[in-house]
Amino acid sequence: MHIPTRWIKILKDIWSNRSRSLLVIFSIAIGVASVGMITNAGILVQRDLYGSFAEGNPASLEIYVSPFQRDLTSAVDAMREVEDVQARRVERASVLNAEGDWDDLTLNAFPDLTDLKVNRVDLVEGRMSLGVREIAIERQSAEGLGLAVGDTITVKMEGDRAYDLDIVGIVHDLYGMPYALLGEVTGYVNLESLKWMGKPSYYNKLDVVVAENKYKQAHVLEIGNSIRDRVIEPSGYRVGSMGIPGLGSDPGKHWAEDQIDGFLLILQIMGVMAVLLSGGLVVNTVSAILVQQIRQIGIMRSIGAVRGQLIAMYFFNVLAYSVLGLAVALPLGLLGSWWLAEFAAGFVNFDLTTVNISWQVLTLQITLGLLMPLGVAIYPILSGTRMSVYDAIYQYGIGSEGSGWLDRALMKVRNLAPPIVLSLRNTFRNKARLVFTLLTLTLAGAMFIAVFSTRASLTVQIENVARYVTFDAALGLPYGSRKQTVEREALRIHEISAAEGWAQSIGVIVREDGSESGELEIVGLPYDSVTIDPLMIKGRWLEASDTSRIVVNDDLLDEESGIGIGSEITLKIGNRERTYQVVGVTSKHLSGSRIYMEYGSFGQLTNRPNQVDTIRVRGNLETIGSNAEQDVIAFQLENRFDNASLSKSSSITRHAIFGDFTDVFDLILVVLMIMAGLLALVGGLGLTGTLGINVLERTREIGVLRAVGASNVSVRQVIVFEGVVVGLISWVLGALLSGPSGRALAGAVVNAVMQADLIYTYSFTGLLLWLVVIGLIAVFSSLAPARSAVRLTVREVLDYE
Amino acid sequence: MKTFWNKSGSNGSGAVKYKANGHLIAFNQVSKIYETSAGSFTALRDVDLRIDKGEFVSIVGKSGSGKTTLINMLTGIDRPSDGEIYVTGAAVHELDEGEIAVWRGKNVGVVFQFFQLLPTLSVLENVRLPMDFGGVFDRQERDDRAMHLLELVGIEDQADALPAKLSGGQQQRAAIARALANDPPIIATDEPTGNLDSHSSTKIIRLFEDLVSRGKTILMVTHDDELAGRAMRTIRLADGKVVL
Amino acid sequence: MEIAKIAGKNGRENGVLINVKDLVKIYPTAANGVEALKGINLEVHEGEFLAIFGKSGAGKSTLINMITGIDSPDSGEVQIGGASIHSMSDDELTRWRGRNLGVVYQFFQLLPTLTLVENITLAMDFCDTYPLAKRSERALQLLDQVGIREHAHKVPSKISGGQQQRVAIARALANDPDVIVADEPTGNLDSQTADDIYDLFSDLISLGKTLVIVTHDQEIAERASRILEISDGRIISSRSNDAPSNDRSAHEATLSLNCVSPRIQAAL
Structure with missing residues (x-):
């Protein structure tokens, strides 16, 4: 085979300077591969996560309702605005893990797990048609706890009675918060099992898919309101809370979509930087080659090489680097995207179907891999070949x-x-x-x-x-308890020097025109609380005399316009309305819209005086305890409440x-x-x-x-x-x-x-x-x-x- | 001016002095063979040479006769394959590249055909540079000394100019001033006038004669018999052997 | 290529191949321009072996760089084969030089990563003078001609300086130029090797090439058929050398034994 000698020269140059060639090839490869990896992972996640998420008919709205029966479901389903609805009962429970500790368990009870209309789950192993005393476990929870089909687990319900259930199925639920993220176990039972465990076989939650505009938040909430006003409340049920599933995402979207997209965007920026840097390295190396070969260039010109031929030679050199770089980058990018998508899949609990590289990504990588090096090499090649033979041979070196x-x-x-x-x-x-x-x-x-x-x-x-959250530990009191009782009980523990009962409720603001705001959280607390250290961005914190004054957080200001220091706002919880004056605004603290008021005024608003929903305790008023101290306090708190037969959910510590x-x-x-x-x-x-x-x-x-x-x-x-x-x-x-x-x-x-x-x-x-x-x-x-x-x-x- | 010249950089052990037999420069059976994969090429063959302080020696011969190799042996720029070289009391053939550079900086001033001034340094800085490396003179003295040397070669008015602003003859003068920076006893130069017109060449040779009269020892490679004739002594090389 | 050559041949007057007229070159320095060439006039005939002799700094390298077109004059003209080389554009000149002029340097200047054969085919490649399939064959014949065919597939660093210079000469012959120009071609070689190279040059003359060399060595200059002495940028003497000190009987004419003229090869 006859190859023109000038191309042979370039190939031999590449070979004879292997370490430098490898450096350029890898720097091109790293840039191109990282862009390919990130873009392709994005596409894979889009396809497999968002795709399978959509396939299971995701709820656009979830409504917690006071216990109800099938008739309400049918009534909601009959509404023209509703496409699908699924009722379930959600129960908080605990499950005994291998170490002998109790983990939080969310039990979802359906009449038939195999026939869900909304938020469908898939079978991974075993079966989904459940009998009494049988349970299906979400696969990540099963993996986290080391559970398999055939195992028996002990579940503790409210009131401390424990029940043994057989695991008959492992299922995949894309719609719940994964175990990997929250450390909460998710299980599925039928209504009969729930009854067996001492719970009424009523539903308490509706998952609704709206018929039109299901991705528009305002529209979906509006339909939620009309479901409540036209069906639920007229039927005599009470709505506990209502909202879009997920962490503030849009309806019909996977709960982590914004986070994943944001993260991919950050990586994408990094990828672009990597490409820029590898471009810089290509420029550097090509300059080095030309500098090193100045004399050779002079010689080649003196034996008849016109500038075009020389330029073509060095572009060929760069092209060879590019092609080799691409050869490394393409498989590397594919592997990387696999790894990244797999990582995301493990984190948010979805499955990758097939790992392939889409032609768009391929085109992007090839274009980038070829054009970037050639593009950046233009300047050094043109300037390097411009030198005259005389300068190249006689003047060079100093x-x-x-x-x-x-x-x-x-x-x-x-x-x-x-x-x-x-x-x-x-x-x-x-x-x-x-x-x-x-x-x-x-x-x-x-x-x-x-x-x-x-x-x-x-x-x-x-x-x-x-x-x-300046507490060492807190305990949820699911059905509310008397403030004095729980505080006294907590203070009996030697290590605890302060205990505060806090009350929480969901309410709305009634605007001047009579319309209502979205749901927000209202908190009643001691004005001189030691378990909160609010960062005031406007106004002041609560004082003893603030019986009709409130402090709001900055999130609320984003949600509701026209609120400021001195504003009068009307709050509504259930059917009770009262008007308050805003005296302070706290910073945002990942809570969503929230209003703080003095505990006494909160009792008047809710008509639940002396009732609290959480007990927050501190061991030492000067400092927050260490992780271990927090754990001890939490443990003692739980024991104390168990001994006193006070209903409670599991405790949480600050470090957790x-x-x-x-x-x-x-x-x-x-x-x-x-x-x-x-x-x-x-x-x-x-x-x-x-x-x-x-x-x-x-x-x-x-x-x-x-x-x-x-x-x-x-x-x-x-x-x-x-x-x-x-x-x-x-x-x-x-x-x-x-x-x-x-x-x-x-x-x-x-x-x-x-x-x-x-x-x-x-x-x-x-x-x-x-x-x-x-x-x-x-x-x-x-x-x-x-x-x-x-x-x-x-x-x-x-x-x- | 007197004290200025007589600060000697050389000091060697008695044994080495004995081997050099009291000569400033002694080559004992020096050979240089360049090994190539095609075979070996003998550039110098058993060269014996004695040069004393204050001599002005020219080294002549045709291209390829080994004259450049000879002077490179003297300056330590190249090393012998065999034999011993003693210069100013040092066993040059035993030093490594870094040690040679330091020794050379103090003992041999090198003047190149193409001047080889550093283009980014001013003329004065070029002359000062060897003093910074050599550390023979105190920091405070250096600028004054560099200026004195420029006066000596007659280009003191160009002290702050960059080399490119100077003519070839002036650049070579600056290069000679640089070679004198650490007051070395020996000046070695390869075709110092090779790139100069005849008028500038004559001036450079006069400068060399002046330096010899001040006690310097000068070795000069040239292929020009006329120039060689101005030296006190001529060493002629042919195919790596001293023939005269 | 053919057109250039025909044009060149038509332009020749009285067998004058190279015609240098009133050549002046001044190297600018900030202090004052150095006149390297002060009005050179020179004619070189076809088949001549001209030595330009002078001391370092006399201007002989500058002159040869003007003839090869590597450097350009401040005034005056160089015509080679009727072509005024300094009126050509850079690329035209490069192409013209590649085809019509072979250049040999003191330091051989072979490309280090290419084998000897490839160093020679490269010149043909750039000028596109011989069919791709024929180039290696021709290069091998040229290596044969300069007597180092057995090293054909080695890289330059594996052979001696003298051998490298032979390759450089073979490369200069690659595109079958009329003129070979050499700047101190034996400046870096010992005397025996240098003799061999001059024998090779004599062979080239006998093949009808025109040869111009630059040297500062009187003895070497004496081997040419005409000696031009240059000093301080002027020609100070020009004399024919009726008896070039080239002892042809002392060595076998390598060329006549194993060489077919490149011209004949070209026609094959």
Whole structure:
């Protein structure tokens, strides 16, 4: 086979400089693969999660109703606005785990699990047609507890009676909160089993799919209101609460869709950065090749190569890198997307059907992988092939002095030792290359600091939320209890020095025009509560005399317009209405719209004086206890209430609330840190490349340094100092950029994970840490070029006169 | 000016002095063989050489005769395959590349055909550079000394200019001033006038003669017999052997 | 290529192949321009072996760079085969040079990653002078001609300097140019190797090539048929050398034994 020699030359060049070729190939591959991985994972999740979510007929509305029977279901189903409705009974219970502790269990009771109309579950193993004393377990819960078909579990209901049930099926429920996230077990029984366990066989929840506009929140809520007003309440039932399923997502959408999309978007941005950086590396390497081959280019021109042929040769070189890079990137991207989608699947409990790469992603990767390197190589190739034969052969090897304003300014730098002056002026000699290197390092630095700022912001954000839960442990009282009783009972525990009963209810605001707001939470608490430390953004907190004054949170201000300090608002719980004056606004704290009022006035509004729904306790009034202390207090509280035969749900500790949160954040931060680390790595490689080319370009000068008496150390110093100068400049630029980039990243993460407004905190720790990291990068990046500079002997350098 | 010149950088052990037999430069049976995969090429063959302080020696010969290799052996720029080289009391053939650079910085000033001034440093900084590496002179003295050297070669008015602003002859003067920076006893130069017109060449040779009269030892490679004739002594090489 | 050559041949007057007229070159320095060439006039005839001799800095390298078109003059003209090379665009000149002029450098300047054969086919590749399938064959014949065919598939670093220079000469012959220009071609070789290279040059003359070399070595210059001495940018003497000191009897004419003229090959 005859291949024109000039292509052979390029192929041999690629082969003879394998480590450099691999570096470029991998840097192209990393950029392209990460974009492919993220885009394809997005498509996979879209298809398999959102797709199978839609297949199970997701509820657009869930309504908790006082116990009801089948007739209500039929009545709701008969409404024209309702497409489908499914009734169930939801019971809170506990299940004994292998360690002998009780885990929270949500029991869903249906007449027939195999015939659900809304939020359908799928069978994984065993059977779904349940008999009495039989239970089906959600697969993630089963996996988490190590349960299988054929096992028997002990379930404890309200009032402490325990029942043994046989597991006959493992099912997959895409509509509940997964065990992996909440640590709550989900189980399914039939109504007969529920009866056997001492519960009435009434339903208490309706899952509704509305007929039209099922994805429009306002419309869906409106229909919810009309279901309540036209069917439920006229039938004599009471609505406990009503809302869109999920964590504030839109109706008909998977509860984590916004979070997943947000997270994918952040990764996408990172992917784009990776592509930019790999582009920088390609530029660097192509420049290095051209610099190294200047003399060869001169020779080729002298034996008849016109510039077009040379340009084509070096583009062919880049194309070869691209093709090889793509060959690595395509499978890597596919594997990565598989991993990422699998990770998401494990986290939110869905199944990946097939892992394939869509043609859009393929096209995107190929276009990116081919065009990006070729595009960025245009400048170095055109400028590298422009040199005349004369310059290439006779003038090359000793650099020329710069002549811009910067160089003139640097000429004014006097009174420094010439070796330092040399490094300093060398740094600015090739401006285009310097700009590229700085760009890479600055970007890496800005991202690095941004990740730290994100972490700092999240910490502050969580701390701000934590101010609203300054207790060691709390206990839910599902049916309400007398305030004095529970507080006295709690205070009998030696370790507890403060106990507060809080009352909660769902209510609405009645606007001046008579319309009602969406549901909001109303809390009655001691005005001098020690288990909350509210962050007031306007006005003041409650005082003893505030019998008809309330404090609202910032979420409410977002929901309801026209509310401010001094506003009079009318609250409605059930049929009772009262008007209050707003005296303060607290910060948002992941609670949704909430109103705080003095405990006494709350009792008047609800007509449940002396009743509380939660008991919140503190061991020490000065500080919050350690995790272990919190656990002890929680344990004692539960025991005490059990002994006193007070109805209660399981306790919660402060660290348990924030533990889950920080787990999710830590995960995201780890991913971001890995990305920032990669950026730093690529930046370091870029710096190595740049200094390497600088050494190559100035071999003769290094020979001269040798000739006039520079020791190994001195030669190294000149190169390393240059690297450090570049590193420091990039640090300053990165520091400037890190403010806005940190805000953007932290905002995106907080928005994706918490769906909350950002409280931005800049991380000076990150800034200083990056200074250390960039210093190390600069030194380490310059070591290899410095070593090759030291290895140059004067004779080699001055040989080609 | 007197004290200025007589700060010697050389100091060696008695044993080495003995081997050099009191000569400033001694080559004992020096050979240089370049190994290539195609075979070996002998650039120098058993060269014996003695040069004393204050000599002005020219080394002549055709291309490929080994004259550049010889001077590279002297400056430590290249190392012998066999034999011993003692210069200013140091056993040059035993030093590694880094040690040679330090030794050379203090003991041998090298002047190249193509001047080889660093383009980003001013003329004064170029002259100061070896002093910073060598550390022979105190930091405060260095600028003054560099200026004195520029006066000596007659281009003090160009001290703050960049090399590119100078003519070839002026650049070579700057290069000579740089070679004198650490006050080395020896100046080694390969075709110092190779890139200069005849008028500038004459001036450079006069400068060398002036330096010799001040006690420097100069070795100069040239292929120009006329220039070689101005030296006190001529060493002629042919195919790696001293023939004269 | 053919057109250029025919045009070239038609333009030749009285067998004058290279015609240099009033060539001036000034290298700018900030201090004052250095006049490297101060008005050079020169004619080189077809089949001539011209040596340009002078000391370092005399301007001889500058002159040869003007003839190869690697550097351009400040005034004056260089005509080779009737073509005024400095009026061509950069690419035209490159292509023209590739086909009509072979250049040999002091430091051989072979491409390090290519084998010897590939170094030669590369020149044909750029100029598209021989059919793709014939190039390797021709390159091997040229290597044969310069006597190192057995090393054909080695890379340059595996052979000696003298052998590398032979390859460089074979490369200069790749596109069968009329003129070979060499700048200190033996400057980096020992005297025995240098002798071999000059024998090779003499063979080229006998094949009808025109050869221009630059040297600072009087002895080497004496091997040419005409010697031009240059000093401080001017020609100071030009003399024919009736008895080139080339002892042909001392070595076997490699060419006559194992070489077919490239021209004949081209016709094959």
